[in-house]
Amino acid sequence: MKKPEIRDCLQLIKPYEPGKPVEEVERELGLKNVIKMASNENPLGPSPLAARAMRDNVDKMHIYPDGNNYYLKEKLAGKVGVDSNQLIFGNGSDELLAMLCLAYVSPGEEAVMPVPSFSEYEFAMRMQGGIPKTVPLRGENFIYDLDAMLEVIGEKTKLIFICNPNNPTGSVVDRKNMERFVERLPDNIVLILDQAYIEYSEDPEQISGLNYIKQGYPVVALRTFSKIYGLAGLRIGYGIAPAEIIADLNRVREPFNVNAMAQKAAVAALDDDEQVVRSRLLVAGARFQIKEGLREMGLKPVPDQANFCFIDVKTDSRQVFQALLRKGVIVRTGDIFGQPTHIRLTYGTEEQNERFLTALGEVLAEQS
Numbered sequence: 001m002k003k004p005e006i007r008d009c010l011q012l013i014k015p016y017e018p019g020k021p022v023e024e025v026e027r028e029l030g031l032k033n034v035i036k037m038a039s040n041e042n043p044l045g046p047s048p049l050a051a052r053a054m055r056d057n058v059d060k061m062h063i064y065p066d067g068n069n070y071y072l073k074e075k076l077a078g079k080v081g082v083d084s085n086q087l088i089f090g091n092g093s094d095e096l097l098a099m100l101c102l103a104y105v106s107p108g109e110e111a112v113m114p115v116p117s118f119s120e121y122e123f124a125m126r127m128q129g130g131i132p133k134t135v136p137l138r139g140e141n142f143i144y145d146l147d148a149m150l151e152v153i154g155e156k157t158k159l160i161f162i163c164n165p166n167n168p169t170g171s172v173v174d175r176k177n178m179e180r181f182v183e184r185l186p187d188n189i190v191l192i193l194d195q196a197y198i199e200y201s202e203d204p205e206q207i208s209g210l211n212y213i214k215q216g217y218p219v220v221a222l223r224t225f226s227k228i229y230g231l232a233g234l235r236i237g238y239g240i241a242p243a244e245i246i247a248d249l250n251r252v253r254e255p256f257n258v259n260a261m262a263q264k265a266a267v268a269a270l271d272d273d274e275q276v277v278r279s280r281l282l283v284a285g286a287r288f289q290i291k292e293g294l295r296e297m298g299l300k301p302v303p304d305q306a307n308f309c310f311i312d313v314k315t316d317s318r319q320v321f322q323a324l325l326r327k328g329v330i331v332r333t334g335d336i337f338g339q340p341t342h343i344r345l346t347y348g349t350e351e352q353n354e355r356f357l358t359a360l361g362e363v364l365a366e367q368s
Contacts, residue, residue, distance in 0.1 A: 046229070063260065089258045141171060199227070228280070
């Protein structure tokens with residue numbers, strides 16, 4: 001078959017490798033009661049208020065959604081304390097990353113980003129013919145090297161990506177270092193603070209991004225309803241930024257980009273503060289449970305402020321992944337992040353966490 005040549009910049013893109021679905025594992029391995037602890041989903045599911053809103057609106061899905069997200073925008077603006085013209089919504093935060101690159105990056109221009117981190121930063125840049133400038137995180141705890149990020153900024157740099165808490169490591173940036181970093185940034189560069197997991201952080205110095213935005217810095221804080229609000233299947237994320245940046249992003253936003261069901265569920269979820277508290281408490285308890293269990297195996301995860309942890313299992317993560325699969329536990333391998341002996345584990349319920357710890361202990365014993 002003859003076809004046009006794919007664009008040169010796309011030759012460098014590796015297709016995203018999602019976590020294995022439960023149904024696929026059960027079908028392939030003939031298992032039942034498989035648990036998925038791979039994709040940083042909320043094991044409590046969506047808020048009951050969100051579920052009710054979806055049921056109440058299912059017969060209206062023949063109507064196009066509100067392209068302006070009016071009701072969601074008004075409610076969220078009041079909740080986070082910004083003007084409604086400082087908010088933009090996307091089909092997940094992934095779409096917002098694509099919008100940022102589409103709005104600000106021309107072929108050959110650059111963005112600075114850490115590694116290992118969320119792969120969509122590089123993907124969005126490559127799609128525009130942009131050049132990712134990567135800066136490794138330091139040490140066994142994967143600490144941001146903000147000075148090194150400043151050093152690679154050049155005349156072609158348009159964007160900087162910082163994931164805080166970072167995916168896949170769960171590590172965070174120190175507030176004082178971040179403030180010094182922001183103050184030293186050239187004012188023609190947009191800083192993107194990806195804060196998908198900020199609601200899970202127990203760090204009293206956690207950086208919200210809102211302070212920088214209110215001070216007039218060109219900062220975009222990205223957040224999501226996928227994690228603590230349990231709406232990953234509906235794909236809805238949002239950005240907070242100065243109104244001028246939001247106006248730029250609206251130039252490249254597709255019409256009706258956020259579906260109607262997602263809008264209804266998100267509005268309702270914002271009313272359920274108790275679900276947020278329950279989700280935080282679940283993660284806090286799971287963090288302690290997992291770390292104690294790993295300590296007994298002689299393993300030490302990276303200190304995290306997210307709903308997952310990054311664990312060096314001291315052996316090939318692919319082999320551990322496959323062995324855990326056979327025991328009905330799905331995790332994420334670290335090789336896709338350039339860390340071949342690490343796995344990423346999403347915190348689950350107490351029962352799920354115990355099942356993981358038992359399975360991992362058996363796998364490591366079998367491989368020793």
